[in-house]
Amino acid sequence: MxxxxxxxxxxxxxxxxxxxxxxxxxxxxxxxxxxxxxxxxxxxxxxxxxxxxxxxxxxxxxxxxxxxxxxxxxxxxxxxxxxxxxxxxxxxxxxxxxxxxxxxxxxxxxxxxxxxxxxxxxxxxxxxxxxxxxxxxxxxxxxxxxxxxxxxxxxxxxxxxxxxxxxxxxxxxxxxxxxxxxxxxxxxxxxxxxxxxxxxxxxxxxxxxxxxxxxxxxxxxxxxxxxxxxxxxxxxxxxxxxxxxxxxxxxxxxxxxxxxxxxxxxxMSKSLDNFFTVDQVLQQYEAPAIRLFLVSAQYRNPIDYSRELLGQAARSWQRVRDAWTGLLAALGTEAAGARSAAVERAALPPELAATLDEFEAAMDDDFNTPRALAALFTTIRTINDGLTRGTTKGFLTAGFQVLMAILGVLGLDEAYMARFPGSRTHAGGQVESLVRHFIDQRDAARRAKDFKRADEIRATLKGMGIELMDSKDGTTWRLAD
RNA sequence: GUCGGGGUCGCUUAGUGGCCGAGCGUCAGACUGCAGAUCUGAACCAAGUGGGUUCAAUUCCCACCCCCGGCUCCA
Missing domain, CATH: 3.40.50.620 (HUPs)
Structure with missing residues (x-):
């Protein structure tokens, strides 16, 4: 290092x-x-x-x-x-x-x-x-x-x-x-x-x-x-x-x-009066997005604060979060096992071992976080690709471990990510069953080709901060940002 | 003035003596009734300027231009 x-x-x-x-x-x-x-x-x-x-x-x-x-x-x-x-x-x-x-x-x-x-x-x-x-x-x-x-x-x-x-x-x-x-x-x-x-x-x-x-x-x-x-x-x-x-x-x-x-x-400094307090920024962007923004430049280089860049970081955060929640959904009860097991490097699928190696090489190089982020996104694409193709649980477990290892260093550990609304795919029994009820209604409408009604249901839930997403394996939902 | 850091696709940011990677954005395809997410592909044909070394430079050397910062307030 x-x-x-x-x-x-x-x-x-x-x-x-x-x-x-x-x-x-x-x-x-x-x-x-x-x-x-x-x-x-x-x-x-x-x-x-x-x-x-x-x-x-x-x-x-x-x-x-x-x-x-x-x-x-x-x-x-x-x-x-x-x-x-x-x-x-x-x-x-x-x-x-x-x-x-x-x-x-x-x-x-x-x-x-x-x-x-x-x-x-x-x-x-x-x-x-x-x-x-x-x-x-x-x-x-x-x-x-x-x-x-x-x-x-x-x-x-x-x-x-x-x-x-x-x-x-x-x-x-x-x-x-x-x-x-x-x-x-x-x-x-x-x-x-x-x-x-x-x-x-x-x-x-x-x-x-x-x-x-x-x-x-x-x-x-x-x-x-x-x-x-x-x-x-x-x-x-x-x-x-x-x-x-x-x-x-x-x-x-x-x-x-x-x-x-x-x-x-x-x-940015007090004397130039061009500063934004952390509180002000937190009101506009989720904290993990701000963290990602702050590591998007290597620590020694200047980083320019702008709405554009914070917006990009917010999108990155969504991508990270969606990969994580997608992985959790796919792993189901096996997530706990993946969480407790140590990363066994020798047992990792080659493409995941490669991204972890690249992450470490980046961080070993004077904490080069932009390069580390590139490794993070490569990992995410590898995982998503696995998810899309319907890969093995073993692959997903390894993906989960590599992803968490990287995110942990960047300060986006699971407990932290779980604090934010979009991360929640379930919200307790009553809410879950209520949303499930609407999803069932909508599915019935979709089967009957009544897309007008299906879209109404989706729009109504969206108005309440609940976002539906269809996929081959059925409809999932999450709390919107 | 002095010391230091920079100038790479539309924006941000890596790496590298030969083909320049990633994120966001854009476009197209796949999947979808639609949307979102995801995957695939593409375009934009990316290197401050001028020299030099080299078979070959964005990468090395020299000069210049421009930007940013420190110089007892400051993360």
């Missing part, structure tokens, strides 16, 4: 430092507003990566943080007259609801910055003790000149970093020993929330939280650290500096950054 590592700008063979354990950290949101599609993209990207690593047999310890103290939090809470804690709770709930809707599995650890202030303070003291940090007027700064490797991740020339630092100097400039230095602890300003510390009342800088949480929860050297591409500099650069200065060990082995969601080719 090869992964593109931002640190080396190369595809590298992925080998965890302590197999089968994989430690993985992703930078989560600052919880001052509702999650938008950009957040969803990042979350889904790392969810798929995590699922695939687990599919490959790794034991993934995954952490994703919430930034619940920073300038925007303080600003927003102040405007609304609530505390940052109240603000955080509201938006953490929204974020978690959005993640659940998209079937993004909860991380093993979901730390909040403000819950680890004590750890941050001791982390900063370690940096001070080692001479990498210095205090001025109640704030503490990281001394970039002391850390040789600074700029390695973002490949930024030191001069440029210094220029950037100088521009920022109106806030800390007088105190900073070098323009490149950055705050790891900020002295309290009037009205701001603050914690006691050896340097007086204050709050942590943004970058320190991820270093501390990652180190504390996952260890001094982790396997994978991820986040949006916009975090490379300065956030991740600073994380590396702090962490490695303190531990003397590599902070992270593989850096993975996801591309942005764009709207009309421009980055």
């Amino acid at each position: 090869r992964i593109y590592n931002t640190l080396t700008k190369n595809l590298e063979e992925f080998v965890p430092q302590d197999p089968p354990r994989v430690t993985m950290y992703a930078c989560g949101p600052t919880v001052y507003d509702s999650p938008h599609v950009g957040h969803a993209r990042s979350a889904v990207a790392f969810d798929v990566i995590r699922r695939y690593l687990e599919y490959k047999g790794y034991d993934v310890i995954f952490a994703r943080n919430y930034t619940d103290v920073d300038d925007k939090m303080i600003d927003r809470a102040g405007k609304r007259g609530i505390t940052i804690q109240q603000l955080a709770i509201q938006y953490i709930r929204e974020y978690e609801a959005a993640m659940d809707a998209l079937n993004v599995r909860p991380p093993v650890y979901a730390p909040r910055a403000t819950h680890l202030i004590a750890d941050m303070i001791s982390f900063i003291r370690d940096l001070e003790a080692k001479g990498f940090a210095y205090a001025r007027n109640g704030s503490v700064y990281f001394s970039v000149p002391k850390f040789e490797a600074y700029g390695r991740l973002s490949k930024k020339p030191q001069k440029e970093i210094a220029d950037i630092g100088r521009r920022d100097s109106e806030e800390f400039g007088e105190d900073k020993g070098d323009p490149r230095d950055f705050a790891i602890w900020k002295a309290q300003k009037p009205g701001e929330p603050a914690w006691d510390s050896p340097w007086g009342k204050g709050r942590p800088g943004w970058h320190i939280e991820c270093s501390v949480m990652s180190t504390k929860l996952l260890g001094e050297t982790i396997d994978i650290h991820g986040g949006g591409h916009d975090l490379v500099f300065p956030h991740h650069e600073n994380e590396i500096a702090q962490s490695e200065a303190r531990s003397g060990k590599p902070f992270c082995r593989f850096w993975i950054h996801n591309g942005f969601v764009t709207v009309d080719k421009e980055k």
